[in-house]
Amino acid sequence: MIHSLFLINCTGDIFLEKHWKSVVSQSVCDYFFEAQEKAVDVENVPPVISTPHHYLISIYRDKIFFVSVIQTEVPPLFVIEFLHRVADTFQDYFGECSETAIKDNVVIVYELLEEMLDNGFPLATESNILKELIKPPTILRSVVNSITGSSNVGDTLPTGQLSNIPWRRAGVKYTNNEAYFDVIEEIDAIIDKSAALHNVCYTLDKVLSVFFCCFFFFKLSGIPDLSLSFMNPRLLDDVSFHPCIRFKRWESERVLSFIPPDGNFRLISYRVSSQNLVAIPVYVKHMISFKENSSSGRFDVTIGPKQNMGKTVEGVVMTVHMPKAVLNMNLTSTQGSYTFDPVTKVLTWDVGKITPQKLPNLKGIVNLQSGAPKPEENPSLNIQFKIQQLAISGLKVNRLDMYGEKYKPFKGVKYITKAGKFQVRT
């Protein structure tokens, strides 16, 4: 299936190659470079490129292109999903998935790739298993290794590979057993111009989906069997599960029953049907206009919290891609600081916390290129925010029970609401 993999950085250097079958020359990447050039923007490089003898399927993650070479028919999503899994694994192992990290750990990377694919077909992709096969680098271990010459390769077969729960490694032992979970809810929305202009109260049809996920962090010894129930599971409209969850249980009782992997993982992602959607926690008042035949425009944006929330909205950041004709911006903000990058034309306003008493406001003059026609489109405002201790869907964890082990774990829940792809059209 997957023949070879090339890692390419933004400047077009191939800094790692790995072949699972016979060697494919680097020159195959020329087709990729060609497409990259044509696409101008890195995001627009087509994920699938057809060349005379091969197919190139690529992803772009963290400023690295993962380009895989395919020779025969294969579901493209299969490859894409796998490449992302590779990137996730690097992230997991090295803390970041960057060129330097990969170069520094090239041997581990190679060993990982060797384990993850056999003859182009995925072999072991669960992080728990990989970590048993190949120990992730730590400072202590690297010191020990350099002195003793011992290896960071596990010498036993990970039992998970053989058992029915491949996502959990065997023999986990902690002195403190803890189970934390973060319920992170992200709101995706496109707020239309008309809605944004008139009021504070967005109508539902202008709001897209709300999307959420639960992240869990477990440090539990042995093989605990957990069951988690929600106060109001009916809220969940569409869910996707980590493989550890027993689907039948969910179907029949709306209870999540599972043997968790060790460590950090995403247990479920869910989506709330739009009927149940509550209000959007922030509103934006904006006034952006460009005058005809003059080289300036006005910019005035105010962000405010909705009254009914009772929690503070923090971490508010607004980014705006200004039209190309904008030369620079002369703004004053009542709160936070703003930057405008005249090259990429991106305005970033870091607001921070919103206090209802004094709404943050950013206004001023936009200078346009003289002679250029007035931009037709007003830029969209992309907004990020975070609200602690609130699950905006109203979802509540009811209880977490553990079976199969004797000890009592410490349990903790945290709710966060965040903006996902939250865009206000102007």
Added chain:
Amino acid sequence: RHDDLKEMLDSNKDSLKLEAMKRIVAMIARGKNASDLFPAVVKNVACKNIEVKKLVYVYLVRYAEEQQDLALLSISTFQRGLKDPNQLIRASALRVLSSIRVPIIVPIMMLAIKEAASDMSPYVRKTAAHAIPKLYSLDSDQKDQLIEVIEKLLADKTTLVAGSVVMAFEEVCPERIDLIHKNYRKLCNLLIDVEEWGQVVIINMLTRYARTQFLSPNQNESLLEESAEKAFYGSDEEDAKDAKAEAASLAKRKPYVMDPDHRLLLRNTKPLLQSRNAAVVMAVAQLYFHLAPKAEVGVIAKALVRLLRSHSEVQYVVLQNVATMSIKRRGMFEPYLKSFYIRSTDPTQIKILKLEVLTNLANETNISTILREFQTYIRSMDKDFVAATIQAIGRCATNIGKVRDTCLNGLVQLLSNRDELVVAESVVVIKKLLQMQPAQHSEIIKHMAKLTDNIQVPMARASILWLIGEYCEHVPKIAPDVLRKMAKSFTNEEDIVKLQVINLAAKLYLTNSKQSKLLTQYVLNLAKYDQNYDIRDRARFIRQLIVPTEKSGALNKYAKKLFLAQKPAPILESSFKDRDHFQLGSLSHLLNAKAVGYQELPGWPDEAPDPSVRNVEVPEWTKCTSREKRKEKVEKPFYSDSEGESGPTESADSEPESVSEESESSSSEGTSSSGSEEEEEGSGDQSEDKEEEEKRKKKKEKEAPRKASLESAGRKGRGETSSEEASASESSSSDSESGSEVQESPAEVEAKQRKAPASTKPSPRANAVGPKEISLLDLDDFTPPPPQPVPTSSIVSTSLVTDLEGLTLTDTSLAPAVSDPISPCIPPGISHILPADHLNPCCPQQQAPHQCMPQGTPWVLQLSWRRLSPRLGWVLPTGKAPAGCWGRGASPVLSESLAPGDTASVVMGIDFCDSTQAANFQLCTHTRHFYVSIQPPVGELMAPVFMSENEFKKEQGKLTGMSEITEKLTLPEKCRSDHAIVQQVTSAANVGRVPCGADNEYR
């Protein structure tokens, strides 16, 4: 070069070697040539240090192909490794051995693969499966032998192997669909527990398989549509007759009944829509799209929309597929229209795909919303996207007549846009729209004529010229003027514009030769000396055609007709329109071109191939038993007849009944008919049954909470789901077999045989009753076997009742709340739970031996099957049995009782064996695993057992749906159903009474 590295490799210290290897691997990673180190590296292949070894393997795999002779030095190490007691080492040796592409060692590889394919460790077998395609690509002559290995591995029961071997199958012999038959059900049942990558491969393969083996679930629908259409259009009497005939033939045609295996596939893949892996979701989606009845395809929309929140590459692929699907099944995605709205931050390629989907989804009701969205998009900064939006508007306008004028007006407004690209694109689209109704829009044409002065984009200019030429009659004054201007700038125009100028000239010449004769001549003369031969040719051709000369008389007359004929309006279609002949989700579909190695998705067959090929073979030794089973089946009708008590169904021919049962029971998950009456009508009528079932389910659900909580306590391990299903499938298949065979065996013989085992086992009462009981359980409907003396029958019936009680009891007993009055019975419950291994032991220990007995025995039966059918033998289960306290005490008893049970079971259950085999294995493996790795989860085992029993009942058709949702089995349900059965089947008073009592009690 690299001398230092060589030195380090030659040293005695592992740390130096390791360091050297690390540097070499880093070189390989960067793509630098390290092949001259080969001799030095290969020496270290036998190194003790495992990390050095691993890196040497990495090196070997990379360079062995280039240095084959030297690579041979390492082979013996691997051969030794293949014999290593550690499975990890065996597997890695095989991996490397098969990865060094050296043709000389093909025979060695072949041998190694064959050996590994029968290795004890599933992990090694998995590696063997991986090695198959490697060897195949090295030497395709080995295909036949490899297929043998694949066949063997396909029969493997472990989830670990399944994905890899199907992958090998796809690469080596995708055309050998016959290899799948026997493993089809097993694969379906294992699917949910296979690792995600394997799931993708298996699902794709099963899609193809299903297309060749099952009938189209939509065939009736299409037929109906056809006939409806005919009736609609056919106003003549004849047509009406036709329609009638059609209808008649339709009625004659057998109503479509979905093959149970088809249903099994759909049912077992559905949960995977919830997978976190986008590839799996996509695979299931395409499976549903290609295989499911229209009504059921909708479920995939939600999952696909969810994927849109993933990485942009995933979005890209998913949107491509959604675009194709949305053409065929628009309704499916309509509720999610908003999910396809476009953000200004989306990459352009995503924007354009979303636009495509939005356009496909447009219909009369939502068009206004969509157009409003489009208005926003038109002002985007991304010009490619704007152009695509204008095209999309054009398509909406052509498809939906209602908004055509609105769109046209909007587009005309765009003509005054400042951006030339936008204007040009709108011109092109307007041209297409105008062609549909030119007469009313001369104003627009005039407006566009004025644009020729400004617009520079060739395509747009060409479009305008064409429009003016085509409709020059509507703009008689302007047209010659435009021609004049164009003639002036002719030499500077692009080729496509020049061609259109010539066209315009010709048309004007024909309609208005007075004004334009000279101009035309002039243009033609210019064109005559053009650099482009195409233009020269065109000019020459047109001159001959339109300018009358002596020679060209004939054609000349028709020139006007030729040029000014009515031209059909272009149809604006999606570029995804004809993509659905590629399997969705495939690379070929994405590229819209056949990729190397693409397997065509076959069309549906007209006639269903023989479904029995999927039945798993009966092992020889069980044959006799199967016959007995059959006999029992026969018995039922026979007896009931004689007694005259049972409903009409029973008296009816046994064969058809059983067949119908089979289809019903297995096709929709446990669609079981509630009563015998229903059944008779219902043989073909699945829908009714289903409805019923649903109702029932609902009821169950209401009752469920209590049960659910009970069960929750005990359940463990995901394995159970699959096992449940497995049992279901097995039972169904057994049924079918028995049905077919019924006729052969005379009922009497059977009866005798049946008696025989009973009588032969005189020793413990329990045992004697056992076989009978068993039979009862299996063929629940039967309740009282007539051949037996009356007293026995009563016993049997009571035992049945008790059995039921026991079942219910177990439920309760499991629950933490033991407050139930039946608490004394808990022990039996436990015995239940540890079904296979420990059941028998319970009997002696129980307080209420009578009750326990029946329970124990039937279970034992099952046990015996399990043990026997897998060749793995007794050792495993028995060995493990001691783990449970029950088991230990009982172990001697167990063996003893087993023996009788065995024979009895054979009698009873052979059928099960055949069909079940796979499933049973599964169970076994699960249980085994659990025993091995975890403490035996009590609850888990319970569920499968339950299932099988229920399934049996279901099959008999008497029992109402204890459907696949095993967990929901409720007491009342059972009791009721049993009750019903009893009543219907047996008139015996005492029997009837007892169940009633039970019923009350347990409610």
